[in-house]
Amino acid sequence: MSHPLSRLKASEWLSRGLLSAFSWLVFLFLVAPLLVVVPISFSGGSYLRFPPDSYSVRWYETYFTSQSWIDATLLSILVGVVATILSVALGFLFALGITRGLRSWSGTLEKVALAPMIVPSIVYSVSMYSLFSDLGLVGTWYGIALAHTVLCLPFVIIILTAGLKEYDIDQETAAIGLGASRLVAIRRITIPQIRSSLLSAAFLAFITSFDELVVAMFLSSTFGTLPKKMFDNIRLQIDPTIAAVSVLEIVMIVIVMFVLLRMNKGKASRLA
Amino acid sequence: MPDLRNTSALKLESIRKTFGRVDALTSINLEVNAGEFLTILGPSGSGKTTLLRLIAGFVTPDSGRLAIFGKDMTMASAGKREIGMVFQHYALFPHLTVLENVMFPLEMRKHSRRDAADKASAALAAVRLDAFGDRYPKQLSGGQQQRVALARAVVFEPKLLLLDEPFSALDRRLRESMQREVKQLQASLNLTTIFITHDQEEALVMSDRIAVIDRGTIQQLGTPNEIYYHPRSITVAQFIGESNILEGTETPEGLRTSSGMLLRRASPSTSGRVLVRPEAIRITREPATGGATNQFKGKIASRTFVGGFTIYQVDVYGGDTLTVRCLADEGSMFEASQEVNLSIREADCRPVPQDAKDAGA
Numbered sequence A: 001m002s003h004p005l006s007r008l009k010a011s012e013w014l015s016r017g018l019l020s021a022f023s024w025l026v027f028l029f030l031v032a033p034l035l036v037v038v039p040i041s042f043s044g045g046s047y048l049r050f051p052p053d054s055y056s057v058r059w060y061e062t063y064f065t066s067q068s069w070i071d072a073t074l075l076s077i078l079v080g081v082v083a084t085i086l087s088v089a090l091g092f093l094f095a096l097g098i099t100r101g102l103r104s105w106s107g108t109l110e111k112v113a114l115a116p117m118i119v120p121s122i123v124y125s126v127s128m129y130s131l132f133s134d135l136g137l138v139g140t141w142y143g144i145a146l147a148h149t150v151l152c153l154p155f156v157i158i159i160l161t162a163g164l165k166e167y168d169i170d171q172e173t174a175a176i177g178l179g180a181s182r183l184v185a186i187r188r189i190t191i192p193q194i195r196s197s198l199l200s201a202a203f204l205a206f207i208t209s210f211d212e213l214v215v216a217m218f219l220s221s222t223f224g225t226l227p228k229k230m231f232d233n234i235r236l237q238i239d240p241t242i243a244a245v246s247v248l249e250i251v252m253i254v255i256v257m258f259v260l261l262r263m264n265k266g267k268a269s270r271l272a
Numbered sequence B: 001m002p003d004l005r006n007t008s009a010l011k012l013e014s015i016r017k018t019f020g021r022v023d024a025l026t027s028i029n030l031e032v033n034a035g036e037f038l039t040i041l042g043p044s045g046s047g048k049t050t051l052l053r054l055i056a057g058f059v060t061p062d063s064g065r066l067a068i069f070g071k072d073m074t075m076a077s078a079g080k081r082e083i084g085m086v087f088q089h090y091a092l093f094p095h096l097t098v099l100e101n102v103m104f105p106l107e108m109r110k111h112s113r114r115d116a117a118d119k120a121s122a123a124l125a126a127v128r129l130d131a132f133g134d135r136y137p138k139q140l141s142g143g144q145q146q147r148v149a150l151a152r153a154v155v156f157e158p159k160l161l162l163l164d165e166p167f168s169a170l171d172r173r174l175r176e177s178m179q180r181e182v183k184q185l186q187a188s189l190n191l192t193t194i195f196i197t198h199d200q201e202e203a204l205v206m207s208d209r210i211a212v213i214d215r216g217t218i219q220q221l222g223t224p225n226e227i228y229y230h231p232r233s234i235t236v237a238q239f240i241g242e243s244n245i246l247e248g249t250e251t252p253e254g255l256r257t258s259s260g261m262l263l264r265r266a267s268p269s270t271s272g273r274v275l276v277r278p279e280a281i282r283i284t285r286e287p288a289t290g291g292a293t294n295q296f297k298g299k300i301a302s303r304t305f306v307g308g309f310t311i312y313q314v315d316v317y318g319g320d321t322l323t324v325r326c327l328a329d330e331g332s333m334f335e336a337s338q339e340v341n342l343s344i345r346e347a348d349c350r351p352v353p354q355d356a357k358d359a360g361a
């Protein structure tokens, strides 16, 4: 009598086991590069070898004591922050526009806005180079920031339009009816409620810029952003410094993600 | 604009609004008196929300004029109109506490924080939610959220209060208690209120006057009594309460329906239609005695017991099927296919004018 039932249970158990095994496999695949990079960054020798023969923190020392590495990092942060602010500000306005007044055009506009994602980065970089050289923006940090802003916009727009589509616009209308100006209503009522979307958009924008190499190669002159510096570094001499830098980057990103998660959790529990 | 200056709380003059090819509102004329409770009643898609949003200032009319307490406000922004509005889905701010929600309109009016908190607490007390100020809207029940929205809409002493189907999401019992509560609050503040519903019972219970709206036009404006007993069109008659509508040709004795029934009326009419409310028909075993009544014989087609009332469908011999509503009496209910006598007083056969649109068709 219990036979069919137990068979059902067994097959359910099996399929669940397979599913979790598969998930772990994918997870392993994703983190494998990290598992390799971390040991290499603590290598004692001066070659990229896995596993390292001996361990030390000398490559971290190299990074922190080298002015050019620190300069590149600071430049990348500056460019990233400016590109993030610009792309989130522009993307937010754009998303407001297509989720409201422009409803009948919104589908088309949304797709057009994703163009920078589709255009090959080398094509984009070459065209930016020729445009910016006319404008005298090649070799300036704000030139790179501007070009990055365009690259960040699609991500920002995807996330913010999704967030705004879920938001009940009657709340903003209500705020205006209660005496707020449109601007105050957006600031006090709309923005706090799509805050998690804004934070994810900003995070993604920053990562996009911080990690970008091709545009940075075309638009920087003697100085360079961190990815460019890393690239130059492996062209001249391959040593584990870039592994150390990668680990530092990963740590930074994990910290930022953790902070964002905490910020959202605080908000989510209030709204639950 | 000379006649915009008067004492009415709200005056709408030939207001029109179209969305693309949809005529949401076609020539709305409406005057609401100060302190009045006016209900806008109409089926879904009839333009109720559009009308309310237009009054609130969230929608601009294509043409026409709007005045609030004698002041032309056709083009005034929503914030300038001093109107409190409760939205169909409350539109509370989920990231603010209940108290902060109610304080919001006061803050926008530059009240000091302390003063705003005091006034907001008082408004919450008026809707019996003073103990809930620290909670977030999501932590309240539907009825409580509704009351917060109400408190927020009246806390800044608006000139008008607008309510868009505020009780449609509530269950029946809660709805009835909220109806009483809103009525009390409105009366105690003497606040001119415009209330939207598609529930005719709710409209009859709450309103000083009712405006029945259909296809973007006000079909009739009147007291609940007038609307119920003297509907000016079939649309209105059918929308309010249950109705038997009998059509036929006018004869000197009365209206003769196409099925052959003769309905005598208290006063002559030429409309060719008669409205008989189900509760105006008496149903008896024996033929009723007494003058000035129309008498019919028929057979019970079906019976529905609805608590306090019983509703019968009666097939009149050589005539129409009539809906009859009478007080339930467990001892003397009629059974299906039982033969019964119906009597309708002449005064209860009310003429209904032709719908303007039907006449044209």
Ligand SMILES: Nc1ncnc2c1ncn2[C@@H]1O[C@H](COP(=O)(O)OP(=O)(O)OP(=O)(O)O)[C@@H](O)[C@H]1O
Pocket (backbone or CB within 6 Å): B019, B020, B022, B023, B024, B042, B043, B044, B045, B046, B047, B048, B049, B050, B051, B198
């Ligand atoms: N922003 C808009 N754009 C286009 N059409 C609209 C818009 N708002 C309303 N309409 C149309 O106007 C008509 C009236 O809509 P409205 O929302 O006023 O109806 P309602 O009486 O409130 O209906 P319900 O009882 O379903 O809430 C409908 O046909 C609707 O489709």
Ligand SMILES: [Mg+2]
Pocket (backbone or CB within 6 Å): B048, B049, B050, B088
């Ligand atoms: Mg509506």
